[in-house]
Amino acid sequence: xxxxxxxxxxxxxxxxxxxxxxxxxxxxxxxxxxxxxxxxxxxxxxxxxxxxxxxxxxxxxxxxxxxxxxxxxxxxxxxxxxxxxxxxxxxxxxxxxxxxxxxxxxxxxxxxxxxxxxxxxxxxxxxxxxxxxxxxxxxxxxxxxxxxxxxxxxxxxxxxxxxxxxxxxxxxxxxxxxxxxxxxxxxxxxxxxxxxxxxxxxxxxxxxxxxxxxxxxxxxxxxxxxxx
Amino acid sequence: xxxxxxxxxxxxxxxxxxxxxxxxxxxxxxxxxxxxxxxxxxxxxxxxxxxxxxxxxxxxxxxxxxxxxxxxxxxxxxxxxxxxxxxxxxxxxxxxxxxxxxxxxxxxxxxxxxxxxxxxxxxxxxxxxxxxxxxxxxxxxxxxxxxxxxxxxxxxxxxxxxxxxxxxxxxxxxxxxxxxxxxxxxxxxxxxxxxxxxxxxxxxxxxxxxxxxxxxxxxxxxxxxxxxxxxxxxxxxxxxxxxxxxxxxxxxxxxxxxxxxxxxxxxxxxxxxxxxxxxxxxxxxxxxxxxxxxxxxxxxxxxxxxxxxxxxxxxxxxxxxxxxxxxxxxxxxxxxxxxxxxxxxxxxxxxxxxxxxxxxxxxxxxxxxxxxxxxxxxxxxxxxxxxxxxxxxxxxxxxxxxxxxxxxxxxxxxxxxxxxxxxxxxxxxxxxxxxxxxxxxxxxxxxxxxxxxxxxxxxxxxxxxxxxxxxxxxxxxxxxxxxxxxxxxxxxxxxxxxxxxxxxxxxxxxxxxxxxxxxxxxxxxxxxxxxxxxxxxxxxxxxxxxxxxxxxxxxxxxxxxxxxxxxxxxxxxxxxxxxxxxxxxxxxxxxxxxxxxxxxxxxxxxxxxxxxxxxxx
Numbered sequence: 047x048x049x050x051x052x053x054x055x056x057x058x059x060x061x062x063x064x065x066x067x068x069x070x071x072x073x074x075x076x077x078x079x080x081x082x083x084x085x086x087x088x089x090x091x092x093x094x095x096x097x098x099x100x101x102x103x104x105x106x107x108x109x110x111x112x113x114x115x116x117x118x119x120x121x122x123x124x125x126x127x128x129x130x131x132x133x134x135x136x137x138x139x140x141x142x143x144x145x146x147x148x149x150x151x152x153x154x155x156x157x158x159x160x161x162x163x164x165x166x167x168x169x170x171x172x173x174x175x176x177x178x179x180x181x182x183x184x185x186x187x188x189x190x191x192x193x194x195x196x197x198x199x200x201x202x203x204x205x206x207x208x209x210x211x212x213x214x215x216x217x218x219x220x221x222x223x224x225x226x227x228x229x230x231x232x233x234x235x236x237x238x239x240x241x242x243x244x245x246x247x248x249x250x251x252x253x254x255x256x257x258x259x260x261x262x263x264x265x266x267x268x269x270x271x272x273x274x
Numbered sequence: 275x276x277x278x279x280x281x282x283x284x285x286x287x288x289x290x291x292x293x294x295x296x297x298x299x300x301x302x303x304x305x306x307x308x309x310x311x312x313x314x315x316x317x318x319x320x321x322x323x324x325x326x327x328x329x330x331x332x333x334x335x336x337x338x339x340x341x342x343x344x345x346x347x348x349x350x351x352x353x354x355x356x357x358x359x360x361x362x363x364x365x366x367x368x369x370x371x372x373x374x375x376x377x378x379x380x381x382x383x384x385x386x387x388x389x390x391x392x393x394x395x396x397x398x399x400x401x402x403x404x405x406x407x408x409x410x411x412x413x414x415x416x417x418x419x420x421x422x423x424x425x426x427x428x429x430x431x432x433x434x435x436x437x438x439x440x441x442x443x444x445x446x447x448x449x450x451x452x453x454x455x456x457x458x459x460x461x462x463x464x465x466x467x468x469x470x471x472x473x474x475x476x477x478x479x480x481x482x483x484x485x486x487x488x489x490x491x492x493x494x495x496x497x498x499x500x501x502x503x504x505x506x507x508x509x510x511x512x513x514x515x516x517x518x519x520x521x522x523x524x525x526x527x528x529x530x531x532x533x534x535x536x537x538x539x540x541x542x543x544x545x546x547x548x549x550x551x552x553x554x555x556x557x558x559x560x561x562x563x564x565x566x567x568x569x570x571x572x573x574x575x576x577x578x579x580x581x582x583x584x585x586x587x588x589x590x591x592x593x594x595x596x597x598x599x600x601x602x603x604x605x606x607x608x609x610x611x612x613x614x615x616x617x618x619x620x621x622x623x624x625x626x627x628x629x630x631x632x633x634x635x636x637x638x639x640x641x642x643x644x645x646x647x648x649x650x651x652x653x654x655x656x657x658x659x660x661x662x663x664x665x666x667x668x669x670x671x672x673x674x675x676x677x678x679x680x681x682x683x684x685x686x687x688x689x690x691x692x693x694x695x696x697x698x699x700x701x702x703x704x705x706x707x708x709x710x711x712x713x714x715x716x717x718x719x720x721x722x723x724x725x726x727x728x729x730x731x732x733x734x735x736x737x738x739x740x741x742x743x744x745x746x747x748x749x750x751x752x753x754x755x756x757x758x759x760x761x762x763x764x765x766x767x768x769x770x771x772x773x774x775x776x777x778x779x780x781x782x783x784x785x786x787x788x789x790x791x792x793x794x795x796x797x798x799x800x801x802x803x804x805x806x807x808x809x810x811x812x813x814x815x816x817x818x819x820x821x822x823x824x825x826x827x828x829x830x831x832x833x834x835x836x837x838x839x840x841x842x843x844x845x846x847x848x849x850x851x852x853x854x855x856x857x858x859x860x861x862x863x864x865x866x867x868x869x870x871x872x873x874x875x876x877x878x879x880x881x882x883x884x885x886x887x888x889x890x891x
Binding site: 051091092105106108115126129133134161171190193194195259 | 578593597629746747751752753754755758759760762765778779785786793
């Protein structure tokens with residue numbers, strides 16, 4: 047067993063436990079986006095950062111990937127952590143405003159505005175779908191491509207994958223891009239599994255400015271862009 | 275021929291020494307990448323042809339050797355003569371005949387080819403007396419430029435592999451202790467004590483296999499220390515790794531080098547082949563029962579591969595993405611086996627420590643920062659090139675004394691250290707000693723040793739924007755804050771440089787920079803905001819000027835400047851000729867005018883004007 051303190055609480059967990067698992071076990075909430083039980087930890091969204099260590103050596107680490115260490119002092123909601131989390135949520139909102147998951151998280155953290163240039167992306171590259179496809183569906187149909195700002199998820203050369211069974215698991219786990227697989231250009235979809243599900247407003251011209259719970263709705267935005 | 279014991283090695287060395295001593299004169303032509311670009315290969319060829327034409331015996335009288343980088347790349351191609359020690363700069367193939375006739379045969383000096391000190395206006399004959407060299411402490415680079423990197427015999431003549439022979443007679447623990455005592459810190463930038471790293475690897479259980487990696491993935495714009503070491507003295511890296519393997523019990527070695535360094539790859543392959551032929555790599559090295567081999571892995575050129583966990587994944591054949599540490603590579607590295615990764619320069623330091631002893635090494639530099647560091651000195655400075663200096667030397671000494679000060683009339687404003695994720699240090703702080711702690715305190719990093727000198731014609735907002743542009747492309751994209759953070763920082767900097775920025779955006783930029791620094795996983799993301807944070811810290815007024823006055827003091831940000839011609843104009847029409855947009859008009863010997871609607875602000879007229887008549891406001 048490994049002994050550590052989380053928010054001042056002395057706890058002991060089994061060796062090999064991550065900080066996120068330890069905190070969850072002891073009932074301490076940490077927000078996550080790219081974490082899902084059953085999939086290997088990845089540490090991409092950085093939302094689950096916690097502060098470890100003391101004094102000048104204190105640093106933020108992603109709790110989903112950091113293993114519990116003997117004598118570690120963890121703070122899951124210090125001012126430094128909250129500041130970082132709010133900025134991360136602000137960045138997420140600026141890129142993917144249409145995600146209900148992100149909107150809810152932002153609201154829960156009191157982030158009511160974002161100060162960057164608004165973008166309408168449909169993917170935060172959390173990699174849940176990639177890991178789901180590889181680790182649970184044993185397909186490896188999709189993966190990461192390129193790096194930096196050009197990084198994207200998809201199949202090689204955007205060709206429909208032979209190993210994809212159209213199971214839709216990638217859609218199911220997606221926290222942000224609920225509409226990704228129902229994109230109105232079938233050849234650009236990830237695996238094509240959700241092509242039969244189209245957002246209602248796309249079909250109906252008269253609902254041009256229809257606002258669903260997603261504000262702004264990505265489907266409407268795409269349609270507007272296409273018209274221009 | 276395979277060397278079966280240490281005595282054989284010494285015999286081989288004696289033979290090599292004998293062969294070298296038999297040659298009366300040697301012409302050394304620098305064939306590092308810098309000099310090759312300025313035509314060194316043709317120069318060497320011309321020398322060989324000239325000597326052959328004159329019927330001089332190349333094995334006895336005079337020989338021509340192509341060597342690794344001399345470091346003084348700005349003056350290339352560089353030719354030195356042994357034993358006289360004369361150095362000629364900017365040598366062209368047409369001058370070769372004259373050089374052989376006058377200098378080599380008659381011993382006369384051709385003044386025009388000598389280095390002329392810009393301060394004293396004196397011509398300097400001797401290689402060692404040129405201030406650029408005289409003020410350096412060349413330990414690692416001592417043999418670069420003196421030996422042929424494609425010849426292991428040449429390396430033996432300068433004492434090569436004697437440190438290996440010495441360490442094979444020592445206990446592995448003794449070697450690690452020696453490296454620890456030397457105080458050597460990793461030269462890749464983070465500055466982790468090498469001895470501690472080795473100790474951790476030695477403490478890992480044997481039997482499963484252990485890896486040693488030489489990290490030659492040098493990606494900083496304008497930095498080429500590792501390239502020069504690998505090109506000029508590849509054997510010393512191999513020797514360092516052999517010593518490391520013997521000390522830690524490592525079984526496999528990997529040199530990871532960028533594919534963009536073809537010459538380094540070529541020389542390394544030759545060196546590895548030669549070492550294998552002599553039995554210095556492979557099974558039962560020098561009859562001691564110790565076995566170790568090194569393979570070369572070529573990187574595809576992603577900047578992030580310099581980060582050790584990304585490098586491991588790259589070697590494994592996966593996408594280079596950093597992962598969480600712990601577990602550290604020394605616990606779980608390549609294929610989950612214990613791995614130690616050291617920088618090229620660190621490995622090249624090892625033979626020196628073993629040969630000269632830890633005490634002698636620790637005397638160089640300062641107390642907690644022993645040894646030397648190689649910097650690639652580039653930018654608006656007179657002597658650009660590679661310099662090796664003891665730790666603790668001030669920036670001023672490097673810039674003013676070794677670098678020779680600014681090129682033009684503009685004063686030097688700042689120095690950027692540590693590559694794209696380093697920071698800018700202003701001229702007021704040039705008395706700062708260069709060591710790991712001082713640089714970190716000043717908001718920069720040691721990095722792998724890039725040093726870019728900037729003068730008053732450099733806009734700091736533009737510099738931050740340039741580096742952020744580089745980083746947003748080179749971030750691996752795994753961590754959301756690094757990928758999106760660098761993009762957003764670039765976006766804000768772009769706005770500011772175009773005069774569209776606001777003070778609120780400046781606040782946001784700073785907040786974002788701190789969060790990116792805090793929340794990313796690897797060294798790339800953690801240091802990525804440094805260009806922004808250090809310029810904000812030292813050059814805050816420039817940002818304010820861009821935002822409030824829409825003014826770029828350095829005249830760089832195109833949206834904020836206009837070109838005009840003042841009364842200094844003599845009407846020489848030099849600017850008219852270079853203007854690609856036909857924006858400049860005017861009669862001969864009369865003051866010209868720039869049509870600002872046509873002007874694309876490329877600055878060609880400004881460079882062409884000899885009378886400082888082009889004004890940028």
